Every structure is written in C-alpha cells, then in structure tokens.
Amino acid sequence: MTLRLVYDEIRLGVKQVCHVLGxxxxxxxxxxxxxxxxxxxxxxxxxxxxxxxxxxxxxxxQSIAEEYKKNLGEYVSExxxxxxxxxNFVANYSLLVPQVIYSSLQANYGSIDLGKNSKMTIEHTSxxxxxxxxxxxxxxxxxxxxxxxxxxxxxxxxxxxNYVDDSGLQVADIIVGFKYGGYSDTPPDDQKxxxxxxxxxxxxxxxxxxTDKALTELRSHVLQELEEGTSDLAKFGDEITRRVLEEQxxxxxxxxxxxxxxxxxxxIVRSKLWQVAFEKMKSMGITELEQEGKNAGCWxxxxxxxxxxxxxxxxxxxxxxxKDIPYAAWKLGILEDPFYYKHYAVQKTGRVLWQTxxxxxxxxxxxxxxxVITVIDSRQSRLQNIITKIMSDFKSKPDSYIHLGYExxxxxxxxxxxxxxxxxxxxxxxxxxxxxxxSADYVLDVLSEQTFDxxxxxxxxxxxxxxxxxxxxxxxxxxxxxxxRQDLDKIITFDLTESLSLEGDTGPYIQYAHARAxxxxxxxxxxPNFGASLDAVNTVYEKDMVKIIGKFDLQVEDAxxxxxxxxxxxxxxxxxxxxNAFYEHVKVLTADSEDIMxxxxxxxxxxxxxxxxxxxxxxxxxxERM
RNA sequence: GGGCCUGUAGCUCAGCUUGGAUAGAGUGCUGGACUUCUAAUCCAGUGGUCAAGGGAUCGAAGCCCUUCGGGCCCGCCA
Numbered sequence: 001m002t003l004r005l006v007y008d009e010i011r012l013g014v015k016q017v018c019h020v021l022g023x024x025x026x027x028x029x030x031x032x033x034x035x036x037x038x039x040x041x042x043x044x045x046x047x048x049x050x051x052x053x054x055x056x057x058x059x060x061x062q063s064i065a066e067e068y069k070k071n072l073g074e075y076v077s078e079x080x081x082x083x084x085x086x087x088n089f090v091a092n093y094s095l096l097v098p099q100v101i102y103s104s105l106q107a108n109y110g111s112i113d114l115g116k117n118s119k120m121t122i123e124h125t126s127x128x129x130x131x132x133x134x135x136x137x138x139x140x141x142x143x144x145x146x147x148x149x150x151x152x153x154x155x156x157x158x159x160x161x162n163y164v165d166d167s168g169l170q171v172a173d174i175i176v177g178f179k180y181g182g183y184s185d186t187p188p189d190d191q192k193x194x195x196x197x198x199x200x201x202x203x204x205x206x207x208x209x210x211t212d213k214a215l216t217e218l219r220s221h222v223l224q225e226l227e228e229g230t231s232d233l234a235k236f237g238d239e240i241t242r243r244v245l246e247e248q249x250x251x252x253x254x255x256x257x258x259x260x261x262x263x264x265x266x267x268i269v270r271s272k273l274w275q276v277a278f279e280k281m282k283s284m285g286i287t288e289l290e291q292e293g294k295n296a297g298c299w300x301x302x303x304x305x306x307x308x309x310x311x312x313x314x315x316x317x318x319x320x321x322x323k324d325i326p327y328a329a330w331k332l333g334i335l336e337d338p339f340y341y342k343h344y345a346v347q348k349t350g351r352v353l354w355q356t357x358x359x360x361x362x363x364x365x366x367x368x369x370x371x372v373i374t375v376i377d378s379r380q381s382r383l384q385n386i387i388t389k390i391m392s393d394f395k396s397k398p399d400s401y402i403h404l405g406y407e408x409x410x411x412x413x414x415x416x417x418x419x420x421x422x423x424x425x426x427x428x429x430x431x432x433x434x435x436x437x438x439s440a441d442y443v444l445d446v447l448s449e450q451t452f453d454x455x456x457x458x459x460x461x462x463x464x465x466x467x468x469x470x471x472x473x474x475x476x477x478x479x480x481x482x483x484x485r486q487d488l489d490k491i492i493t494f495d496l497t498e499s500l501s502l503e504g505d506t507g508p509y510i511q512y513a514h515a516r517a518x519x520x521x522x523x524x525x526x527x528p529n530f531g532a533s534l535d536a537v538n539t540v541y542e543k544d545m546v547k548i549i550g551k552f553d554l555q556v557e558d559a560x561x562x563x564x565x566x567x568x569x570x571x572x573x574x575x576x577x578x579x580n581a582f583y584e585h586v587k588v589l590t591a592d593s594e595d596i597m598x599x600x601x602x603x604x605x606x607x608x609x610x611x612x613x614x615x616x617x618x619x620x621x622x623x624e625r626m
Numbered sequence: 627g628g629g630c631c632u633g634u635a636g637c638u639c640a641g642c643u644u645g646g647a648u649a650g651a652g653u654g655c656u657g658g659a660c661u662u663c664u665a666a667u668c669c670a671g672u673g674g675u676c677a678a679g680g681g682a683u684c685g686a687a688g689c690c691c692u693u694c695g696g697g698c699c700c701g702c703c704a
Contacts, residue, residue, distance in 0.1 A: 027644090034647065047646055051684085057646085084647040128704095169704045223704090298702060306629060306700070313702040320704045379698055381630055407631070408698080429698090451666090458664065474666085486639060489631055491697070493638085498653095502666055505639085505652045512666050520663045562643085570640075573651090584659090584668045604663095626666075 002103060003550040006075040006091055007031075010041055013076070014087070017067045023049055023060075032551075036540070039078065039088040040547065046085040057085025093543055098534045100550040104606040105530070110552040110613055114560050115156030121331050121369030122148050125252060125259070126163040126376070128170040129244040131198025133251045134437035135494050136377075136409040136430045142483040142619070143406055144375040145257040146565040149617045154560035159367040160259045162252075163327065166241040167266040170202070170432075172223040175237045177201040180218050181208065185240065194247035195439065197240075203435040227269050238266070249345075251440050256476060256619035258347045261367045262355040265323060271338035271358060273326035274318060278311075280335075281325075286393055287311050301386060309386055321383060328387050328401060333368035334394045341365040371400050373563070378405035378489070404563055406488035411438065412495035427493045438496060440479075447475035450500055451508070455626055462625070473621040474508050480620050481507030485569045505573055507620055510611070513576035513583075514622040517608040520588050521601065522624075528601035536599035541582040545603065548575050549610045556617070565618070572614045579607050 011030045018025065028045040046061035053060060061081035068079045078090035103109060124144020127137050144160070152158045165171070174197050177183045181204070187196030209216050225231045229238075245262070252259075268274075278299075281287045287299045290308070297314030312318050329335045340362035344355040354365065372391075376384060384403035391401035410427040411419075419436060421428065430437040452471035459467070482499060486492065502508040521528075537546065552571070559567035588604060591597040612622040 029644070038647070042647085044646065047685090057684095082647070086647065165704085172704095295702075310702050315702075317702085319702070323704090377698095378631070382699060385630090405631090410697090454666070458666085490639075491632085498638085501653085503653085504666095506666085508666055509652095512664085516664065516667085523663060566640090570651095577651090580667060583663075587663070589663050625664085 002100065002553050003547065004554055006041060006096070006550075009073050009075050010043065010089055013068060013071070013073055014043055014045055014064060017064050018045070018049075020067055021063060024052055033088060036544070038082060038086065039080070040091040041089040043087040043089070046081070046087055050085070058083060061085055061087040091547075093538070093546070094535065096550065097537045097543075097546050100546050101534060101602055101606040102530070104549050104552075104610045109610065110153060110556050112154050112553050112557050112560070114154040114557060115151060117155055117157050118371070119159070119369040120151050120156040120371050120373065121159045121161060121367060122151070122373040122375065123161040123163055123263075123331065124148075124375035125248075125257065126165065127248060128165050128168060128432075129241045129248065130170045130174045130202055131244070131432050132192065132194040133248055133440040134430055134432065135440060135443060136437065138255065138440045138443075138479065139406060139409050139483045139492060140375055140377065141252055141255055141257050142480050143404070143488065143565060145255075145619055146480075146484055146568070146617065147373065147375070147404065147563055149619060150556065150559045150565065150568060153556050153617055156560075159261065159369060161261050161263055161331070161367060162259045163263050163265065164241070164245060165265045166238065166245075167223075167226040167229075167269055169219070169223060171237060171241055172219050172226060173205055174201045175222050175226070175233070175240060176215060176219050177205040178240065179222070179233065179236070180215060181205050192247050192441065194244045194251075195441070197244055198432060199435070202432065206433050226266065229266055229270055251444075253348060254444065254472075254476070255440070255480065256621075258349055258351045259353055260351070261341065261365075262344060262353065263327070264356055265327075267339065267356050267358055268323060268327050268330070273330060273335055273338060274322050276335055277326040277329050278318075278322070280329075280394070281311075281390065284393060286390055301390075303386065306382065321386065324383065324387055325390060328372070328374070328391055329394055331368055331372045331374075332391060332395055332400055333366075333370075334391075337364075337366075337368070341367075371402065373402045373404050375404045375406070377408050379408065381405055402563070404488070407491045409492045409494050411436070412493050412498070415494060415496045418496065427491075438494065443479060443496070443499065444475050446496070447478055447500065448472055451475055451478075451502070459625060466625075470623055470626050473623050474502070474511060474626060477507030477511050477615075477620040478502055479507075480618055481510070481569060484565045484618060485573075487566060488564070508626070510572045510576040510615065511620065511623050512626060513579045514608055514611050514615070515624060515626045516583055517579060517604050517611070518624045520604050521608070523589060524601055528605055529598050530602055532595065532598050532602075534599045534602060536593075536596040537603055539582075539586055541578070541585050542600070542603055545575075545578040545582055545607060548578050549606055552610055552614065555614075559617075568614060568617050572611065572618065572620075575607070575611050575614065579611070 007030050026048055028048055030043050033039050033042045046057035049060045050057040065079050065081045075092050076089050077092040080088050082088050125141050148158050148160050178185045183201045187193055225233045226237050287301050290296055290298050290300050298310045299312035300308040300310050302308055310319055339356040341354040342357045342362045344353040346352055388401050392398045410429055412427050413423050413425050416423045416428050448471045451474040452467055455467050455470045555567055555571040588600045615622050
C-alpha cells in the first residue's frame with residue numbers, strides 16, 4: 001500500500017461524516033499537511049462549507065472531527081480541527097510503516113495504471129546530423145527520455161523515435177564543404193567525426209557563404225539532390241549523415257537515452273506521404289489556394305490571429321512544414337505506413353533500435369501511437385501549433401498530438417568568455433552555425449574527470465575500472481539532473497564552472513544518499529529480517545522517510561499526467577534529504593538493540609530500493625559507492 | 627504591430643493548474659559538527675513591499691484587468 005490509501009480512506013470518511021451530519025455534498029481537497037506539527041494529512045472542507053452553512057470554518061471542522069473520531073478507520077490515529085479552520089489527520093504509523101516498507105520491496109513499486117497499455121509515441125533528440133550534440137540538445141534528449149521513462153512506468157506502451165533530418169540545409173552545408181570547400185572527410189587525429197563536421201566544416205563553410213556566392217548556389221543543388229536521393233552525391237550525403245548519426249548516438253547512449261526507431265526525413269520525402277497528406281488537407285478544406293495578395297498562387301493555411309502560413313509555393317514546391325505534417329500524421333497512424341523497418345543496433349539495455357527503410361523486403365512494424373508527444377524547444381511553437389491544429393482535424397480528437405515545448409539553454413557570460421565571446425554581461429543563445437556552443441561530450445568529460453579524482457580520494461582502495469564507472473555515473477547524474485530539475489518553461493543558463501559544483505540540490509547529492517545506504521547494508525552483511533516487527537521505526541526522521549517512500553506512485557501519477565519530469569526530480573531530492581537527516585541523527589549499526597537495528601535496516605533497504613527506482617525514471621544510476 | 631513564455635531572498639529556483647495555516651529549498655555569507663554507518667553530509671544563523679497598481683473574495687504569491695521589465699517567435703529559408 002501507499003499513502004494513496006490513506007488519502008482515499010480520509011476522503012471517503014469525511015464524505016460519510018458530512019452525510020451523517022447532513023452537510024451538503026461538495027468537492028474538497030485532501031492533501032499532505034504543509035507542516036509536520038499539523039499532522040500528516042489536511043482537509044480544507046471547513047472553509048468550503050463555512051459559507052453555505054453560515055458557520056466559521058473552525059466550527060465546521062470541529063463538528064466533522066467529533067463525528068470522525070467515532071470511527072477512525074484503519075489508517076488514521078488522530079483527527080483534529082485546527083484554529084485556522086483546517087481539519088488535520090495523523091496517520092496510524094503502526095500500520096503505515098510495515099505496509100509501506102513491504103510494498104516498496106515489490107519490483108513494480110511506484111507503477112500505476114494510468115495509460116492502460118495504450119500506445120504513446122514520443123519523439124525527441126532529432127538533431128540535424130551535421131554536428132556534435134551541445135548542451136542545448138542535451139536538454140531535449142533528457143526531457144524526452146525522462147518523460148518516456150515516466151510514461152512507461154505509468155503503463156503506457158511507449159515508442160521512442162529520433163527524427164533524422166538527413167535532407168535539410170544543414171546537411172547540405174557540410175556536403176558542400178566536403179565536395180566543394182576542400183575539407184577532407186577524414187577528421188584529423190582522433191577527433192570524433194560529429195565534432196569535426198560541426199566544429200570545423202559547418203562553421204567554416206557558413207562563414208564562406210558570406211563572401212562566396214557560388215558556394216551558396218551549389219548548396220541549392222546539393223539540397224535538391226539530397227531530396228531526390230538517386231545521384232552519387234546523394235549517396236555520399238547519406239554516407240556522411242550516417243557517420244555523424246553514429247557518433248551522435250554514442251553521446252545519446254552515454255547519456256542513458258535509448259530509442260526504438262530512427263526516422264529518416266529523406267525517406268518521408270521519397271515515400272510521397274506529403275502528396276497524400278496534401279490531398280487530405282485539400283479535401284478537408286484545411287488549406288486553400290490563395291487568389292490575391294502577397295501569397296497569390298500559394299496554398300496557404302489560414303491562421304486565426306496570426307499571419308497565414310504558406311504550404312506550397314506559387315512555383316508548386318512545398319515548404320519546410322510540408323515535411324513535418326506528413327510525419328506528424330504518420331506518427332499518429334493517420335496515413336497508411338509506407339515504411340518497412342530494418343535492424344539498426346542493439347542498445348546497452350538490450351532494446352533493439354530500428355530504422356525506417358523503403359525496401360519492401362524488410363519487416364513491417366508499428367511505432368505509431370494513439371497519442372504522440374513531440375519534444376521540441378518552444379521557439380518552434382508557432383509551427384507546432386499549426387501542426388497540432390491540423391492533427392486534431394485529421395484525427396478529430398483535440399489532444400492526440402502534443403507539442404512538449406521547453407525553453408532553450410543559453411550560455412552564461414563567463415562560459416561565453418571561454419569561447420572568446422564578450423557578451424557584455426548577458427547570457428547568449430547557442431548557435432551551431434556560429435560555433436557558439438559547449439558540446440555535450442566535453443561537459444561530460446570534464447565532469448567525469450573531476451568526479452574521478454574525487455572518487456579516488458574517497459575510495460583509494462578501489463581499482464581504476466570501478467572508479468571510472470563511478471565517475472561516469474556521477475557525471476551523467478549531475479548533467480541529467482541539472483537538465484530536469486527546473487520547469488520546462490524556464491531558461492537554463494548553462495555555466496561550466498557552476499555545473500561542476502556537485503553539492504546541495506544536485507544529482508550527485510541524491511546518488512550519495514544511495515551510496516551511503518548501500519554501505520550500511522553492505523557492512524551489516526546479511527539481509528534484514530522483514531518478518532520481524534517494525535514497531536521500532538518511530539523517530540520523526542524515520543516516519544518522515546516512510547511517508548516519502550509511500551508517496552512514490554502519487555508522484556509518478558502527477559509527473560505522467562502533467563508530462564513534468566521535474567516532479568520526479570524533486571521527489572528524488574526530498575527522498576535523499578530525508579535519508580541524510582536520518583543518517584545523521586539515527587544510528588543503524590550501533591542501535592541499542594537487535595530489534596531496533598533490524599527495523600532500521602529494513603527501512604534503509606526500503607529507502608534504497610525506492611530511490612533506485614525513482615532515479616531510474618530520471619535515467620540516473622544509483623551507485624553502490626562513490 | 628501580433629503571438630508565446632517569464633518576473634518570488636545577493637544568485638539559481640520550488641510553490642501558482644485546484645485561493646486558506648508562520649511564503650519554502652539550494653547556493654552565497656557567518657558560526658558549529660568528522661577517534662562514530664563515507665563531511666559529495668548534517669545543524670544553526672543571515673536574507674523576501676512574491677515586478678507595480680487596481681478588481682472580485684471572509685481570505686491572494688496564486689484568480690481577473692492594466693502597466694512596466696526580461697526572453698523567444700512571426701520568410702514563397704530549412
């Protein structure tokens with residue numbers, strides 16, 4: 001059981017009491033008490049009934065409390081009316097403690113049946129395959145990966161897609177660089193290919209467009225050939241794209257993200273899905289041929305409060321959005337699937353990664369969803385709103401296509417300075433084109449190096465391999481947590497120095513709590529006896545921890561319903577805080593008696609199991625030592 | 627000009643969806659706790675006209691309106 005049962009029981013109990021007292025039936029709130037001295041659970045019904053009953057909130061609550069006391073039920077030990085008007089409850093810990101601890105031992109603890117196994121498709125990452133990932137991309141990946149993990153825990157049948165824009169302008173840029181700009185397609189020394197393409201070729205060729213108009217024209221030709229996909233140049237482009245993609249995926253995997261399918265834009269273009277979608281839009285009256293004005297001769301989408309969006313140019317060619325619409329429709333299973341699926345790789349977790357192909361000899365599969373989430377930063381909101389509107393028309397359901405937007409990651413003035421950029425004290429937007437970014441690999445390497453030294457200092461007896469493993473876990477924990485801990489619509493100002501500080505509200509703080517718990521259990525050397533009495537668990541520190549452990553599924557529900565990964569991040573942090581307070585104030589291995597020690601060991605075990613499960617939702621490893 | 631987001635402690639942020647108890651964390655600063663289950667920890671102190679004004683309400687950081695500050699987006703580019 002979890003705290004959910006306590007809330008449910010109280011909700012029902014209050015309702016029954018109101019019925020007995022002849023109070024009107026209304027919606028009221030049962031929630032966690034804001035302070036420990038108020039008890040465990042609070043109810044606001046006193047305020048809500050005060051008006052209709054023409055009584056003071058306190059009087060209402062008192063009358064309810066009196067009646068409630070006649071039958072406290074299983075999970076409540078005390079009920080009282082507070083002077084403020086709140087109705088407060090104290091939980092029955094002699095029941096709560098063992099039940100929460102036993103529940104937390106179950107492998108699926110925290111799972112809820114919100115999705116009822118319905119199909120949910122989530123797309124994230126989708127970085128142009130012409131450069132290495134920077135910290136801005138990392139936010140996208142971590143949000144997408146974390147939300148996918150949470151939805152899976154909430155019983156959705158989740159498919160994860162990574163869209164590969166292999167026929168866009170950015171890829172064309174580096175192809176121009178290789179074919180006409182004189183850049184070798186073999187990177188110098190041991191530089192990763194994605195870094196080479198992004199740091200050197202892409203940035204340099206972009207600079208040269210300024211002065212060399214001929215190069216700009218070549219780019220248009222390259223772009224056209226990439227879309228057609230038949231020429232040698234297109235084949236070369238495909239080869240380059242796949243080499244970059246392979247390197248990008250290494251970084252994604254290092255971050256702990258995994259996918260089900262890679263969707264190649266070039267194949268969407270060649271599959272003629274667009275034509276099907278376009279006809280559908282015409283027949284549904286979603287798009288119309290503009291007769292006059294500046295867009296005369298274009299097929300446009302009329303927007304209510306904004307400018308019309310051109311869909312097909314007056315020369316008959318489709319605009320950028322014409323690639324996104326059929327893809328979105330495909331994701332929702334609205335259009336007939338033109339793709340077959342080919343094995344790409346087996347990922348660390350054993351999950352198979354597939355890729356789209358137009359080759360009919362390959363397998364037919366399904367990665368489409370009843371609902372679709374697309375993780376893209378909120379600068380794309382206008383475009384995504386148009387797509388959302390079209391999809392709701394197509395599907396005739398309003399919220400089947402969800403744009404999960406988030407604010408961008410900018411660089412702090414100090415970090416910008418390390419790139420020789422004086423921003424005058426302001427933070428600056430990252431730009432791959434201008435070479436203004438901090439790469440994900442670099443941040444992870446620096447973090448990993450620092451944590452390696454720290455781990456070595458603390459654990460001098462550990463071998464190199466173990467230390468490397470720990471430092472990598474901690475580095476990724478730090479970065480993932482930093483990307484997820486605040487709200488999606490807050491800008492993250494990335495500061496390299498600050499990102500290396502691993503104290504307080506950080507991933508490593510939480511991981512450290514887990515490592516501490518592990519050491520206690522390890523030193524004890526045996527399994528705690530879960531059959532014995534847990535009555536000895538009775539300090540405030542222990543009760544507080546039990547309460548938080550018992551809230552796990554409620555937090556998963558909240559996070560899944562609101563697509564809010566930060567809820568799980570906060571949960572992990574609070575869990576860790578409660579354990580660290582316990583650790584400082586309550587001794588386990590030197591407890592006064594065997595019984596007390598055993599009870600506390602059970603709690604420590606329950607804690608580390610729950611924390612590990614919660615951290616797993618964040619894609620953060622729970623280290624045994626650090 | 628239009629659209630979206632945002633403003634809470636020196637700094638970074640919770641809380642706002644669903645109004646209610648003394649507005650919470652981290653960090654910073656000051657001081658304290660390692661012969662003890664790992665100090666990546668803990669404890670105490672410091673620090674807030676919740677951007678401003680108005681409205682509805684018994685009651686507003688939260689709801690409504692106005693104003694101001696900051697960010698992003700608005701191409702027959704992708």
